[in-house]
Amino acid sequence: xxxxxxxxxxxxxxxxxxxxxxVGRGVALAPVALVAAPxxxxxxxxxxxxxxxxxxxxxxxxxEVGDDLRARAAAxxxxxxxxxxxxxxxxxxxxxxxxEAARLVHAGTGPATAVDQAVEGFAAVFTAxxxxxxxxxxxxxxxxxxxxxxxxxxxxxxxxALDAPAVVVADDLSPADTAALDLSKVAAIVTELGGPTSHxxxxxxxxGLPCVVRVPGATTLAAGTPVLVDAAAGTVxxxxxxxxxxxxxxxxxxxxxxxxxxxxxxxxxxxxxxLLANVGTPADARAAAAGTEGVGLFRTEVLxxxxxxxxxxxxxxxAYAEVIEAYAGRKVVIRTLDAGADKPLAFATQADExxxxxxxxxxxxxxxxxxxxxxxxxxxxxxxxxxxxxxQADVWVMAPMIATPAxxxxxxxxAREVGIxxxxxxxxxxxxxxxxxxxxxxxxxxxxGTNDLAQYTMAADRLRGELADLLDxxxxxxxxxxxxxxxxxxxxxxxxxxxxxSASDPLMALVLAGLxxxxxxxxxxxxxxxxxALRSLTLDACRSLxxxxxxxxxxxxxxxxxxxxxDADVARVLLGEG
Amino acid sequence: xxxxxxRVATATGLHARPASLVTRKAAxxxxxxxxxxxxxxxxxxxxxxxxxxxxxxHGDQVELSSASDDAEALLDELxxxxxxxxxxxxxx
Numbered sequence: 001x002x003x004x005x006x007x008x009x010x011x012x013x014x015x016x017x018x019x020x021x022x023v024g025r026g027v028a029l030a031p032v033a034l035v036a037a038p039x040x041x042x043x044x045x046x047x048x049x050x051x052x053x054x055x056x057x058x059x060x061x062x063x064e065v066g067d068d069l070r071a072r073a074a075a076x077x078x079x080x081x082x083x084x085x086x087x088x089x090x091x092x093x094x095x096x097x098x099x100e101a102a103r104l105v106h107a108g109t110g111p112a113t114a115v116d117q118a119v120e121g122f123a124a125v126f127t128a129x130x131x132x133x134x135x136x137x138x139x140x141x142x143x144x145x146x147x148x149x150x151x152x153x154x155x156x157x158x159x160x161a162l163d164a165p166a167v168v169v170a171d172d173l174s175p176a177d178t179a180a181l182d183l184s185k186v187a188a189i190v191t192e193l194g195g196p197t198s199h200x201x202x203x204x205x206x207x208g209l210p211c212v213v214r215v216p217g218a219t220t221l222a223a224g225t226p227v228l229v230d231a232a233a234g235t236v237x238x239x240x241x242x243x244x245x246x247x248x249x250x251x252x253x254x255x256x257x258x259x260x261x262x263x264x265x266x267x268x269x270x271x272x273x274x275l276l277a278n279v280g281t282p283a284d285a286r287a288a289a290a291g292t293e294g295v296g297l298f299r300t301e302v303l304x305x306x307x308x309x310x311x312x313x314x315x316x317x318x319a320y321a322e323v324i325e326a327y328a329g330r331k332v333v334i335r336t337l338d339a340g341a342d343k344p345l346a347f348a349t350q351a352d353e354x355x356x357x358x359x360x361x362x363x364x365x366x367x368x369x370x371x372x373x374x375x376x377x378x379x380x381x382x383x384x385x386x387x388x389x390x391x392q393a394d395v396w397v398m399a400p401m402i403a404t405p406a407x408x409x410x411x412x413x414x415a416r417e418v419g420i421x422x423x424x425x426x427x428x429x430x431x432x433x434x435x436x437x438x439x440x441x442x443x444x445x446x447x448x449g450t451n452d453l454a455q456y457t458m459a460a461d462r463l464r465g466e467l468a469d470l471l472d473x474x475x476x477x478x479x480x481x482x483x484x485x486x487x488x489x490x491x492x493x494x495x496x497x498x499x500x501x502s503a504s505d506p507l508m509a510l511v512l513a514g515l516x517x518x519x520x521x522x523x524x525x526x527x528x529x530x531x532x533a534l535r536s537l538t539l540d541a542c543r544s545l546x547x548x549x550x551x552x553x554x555x556x557x558x559x560x561x562x563x564x565x566x567d568a569d570v571a572r573v574l575l576g577e578g
Numbered sequence: 579x580x581x582x583x584x585r586v587a588t589a590t591g592l593h594a595r596p597a598s599l600v601t602r603k604a605a606x607x608x609x610x611x612x613x614x615x616x617x618x619x620x621x622x623x624x625x626x627x628x629x630x631x632x633x634x635x636h637g638d639q640v641e642l643s644s645a646s647d648d649a650e651a652l653l654d655e656l657x658x659x660x661x662x663x664x665x666x667x668x669x670x
Contacts, residue, residue: 087594095605096625125631132593133630140627282590315636318589322665 014239022234026210030187035170038145045110066092119144142174188229276521288524294331296521297499316379362401381418428452433481436488450500473502474555506533514546584660592634596664609649
């Protein structure tokens with residue numbers, strides 16, 4: 001086990017900022033420690049002199065690696081890490097892996113090459129499958145690296161013992177690599193590969209370590225170079241300035257303040273504003289279940305968009321039931337299929353449209369493919385009816401892209417017909433915001449989709465980066481439609497939530513609470529900052545901020561007005577300002 | 579040669595953890611067992627790598643077979659396991 005020597009040639013220069021995907025919000029500044037690259041197999045590895053003996057060595061080494069991984073599993077205190085190590089140990093002992101390696105040895109392949117090729121055969125299938133299975137390829141390759149090192153008589157890959165806190169940088173970290181780290185000396189983790197749901201990211205999240213994954217060029221950093229890892233920004237800054245270093249120390253303290261606020265979302269004077277999670281898959285829902293008060297937006301597209309055939313009603317019901325179960329006792333808001341010409345269904349022919357964002361999408365699918373809409377409602381109804389009576393009202397179902405009270409009425413009737421108790425619609429078309437009271441008369445609740453509401457209000461395509469200033473949810477026109485919808489909810493006493501991007505901006509969360517919005521739904525990772533923001537002000541203070549934002553002439557001054565109304569400490573914590 | 583058919587009942591499909599429950603049972607059974615989609619050649623049912631590689635989804639119809647005539651009871655147990663929702667089974 002060795003760290004690689006510093007290699008200044010080709011290493012990124014001071015001040016360079018490498019970008020990846022951040023996990024969590026933490027920041028850290030420490031020198032780089034590189035995890036040694038895995039052993040390569042020599043191209044000319046000779047065949048075993050005696051094939052039977054070669055087979056015995058290969059089988060013996062795989063068994064040893066399995067034992068070693070099991071011993072590491074038993075020695076770790078982290079339950080998830082233990083489970084991952086046990087899974088890797090099982091792979092090392094897999095009969096099909098040993099059989100394939102043995103076959104290759106008998107065919108004249110060198111022993112280390114045989115293990116390498118046998119592992120790659122399985123890993124290629126996993127990688128091609130994508131998703132969770134692709135992540136398992138990392139486990140499998142960690143078995144390969146250890147077995148190949150033993151067969152070649154070279155050191156196993158890993159990291160030298162750390163004597164001071166360091167930023168661990170690797171291609172990818174397997175659970176076995178992570179288990180070998182002295183975590184008290186790990187300041188942050190940066191990987192060139194991996195994804196936000198990889199083992200590395202999961203474990204780093206649990207340990208509260210700042211982590212940035214998929215950082216191209218990370219492994220070209222020289223060992224010992226100080227780097228500033230900012231998980232919230234998803235960046236790695238090389239040899240940062242002294243000023244940046246001070247900022248990090250303050251940010252780390254502030255992040256601890258944010259994380260220390262727990263419990264339900266509420267203003268300082270106890271006015272509840274439930275904080276919910278936006279999720280796309282049952283796995284997301286399980287991951288977000290701790291720390292949120294429910295699901296404010298379950299996007300069901302994922303069940304449909306990749307499917308070659310329409311998912312059977314029973315399969316849909318099972319997927320909805322899984323999310324509902326993960327949140328037993330809490331609210332789950334399910335949005336029906338939001339597909340259209342811009343997000344085409346593989347199994348249904350839809351006409352090409354000149355203007356897909358303005359075409360047959362969302363609930364409008366009922367005009368061209370009514371069966372898909374009615375079968376989804378049937379599946380949702382079955383999931384609701386399977387619940388005990390007292391839990392049926394926890395499942396809220398809403399339709400996207402509603403423009404008229406008549407559409408809301410038709411959807412509500414169809415949903416109630418199949419036994420859905422709480423029926424709502426999205427407000428993302430300006431027409432729906434303008435007629436919010438008439439729409440609320442037809443349904444039990446509405447939820448504002450602020451991204452689409454901004455796109456349609458400002459007539460600016462969400463996908464056009466150069467129009468980002470028009471799409472700003474702080475635009476006065478967008479804010480007034482949000483305010484009008486919230487006011488309609490207050491008048492008729494029905495919930496008006498927000499499930500768009502804007503809910504996750506802590507300053508906007510204060511404005512929304514002040515406008516009378518009843519719940520905020522966002523990516524689970526954004527909840528702590530919103531909770532901290534709400535807890536710092538009373539409802540009356542939020543109302544004043546909302547009034548100030550609404551009175552502002554443009555987006556920048558609306559945001560500045562809210563910023564000016566905050567206590568200096570709160571502003572620093574929320575905005576990372578010095 | 580005993581054979582059984584089963585329909586995968588685990589809602590999330592036979593991913594790592596549910597697959598390990600099946601392969602462990604097969605490994606402890608003491609008889610060679612093949613598992614595969616109907617009409618396709620089977621793979622070693624005691625191999626987690628092979629079984630995960632099948633990417634079995636909820637509702638998939640699978641066939642179990644064994645070259646051992648004494649494997650009838652084992653195949654029954656494996657079929658029953660496949661037909662239960664293994665996400666609800668606690669890891670032993």
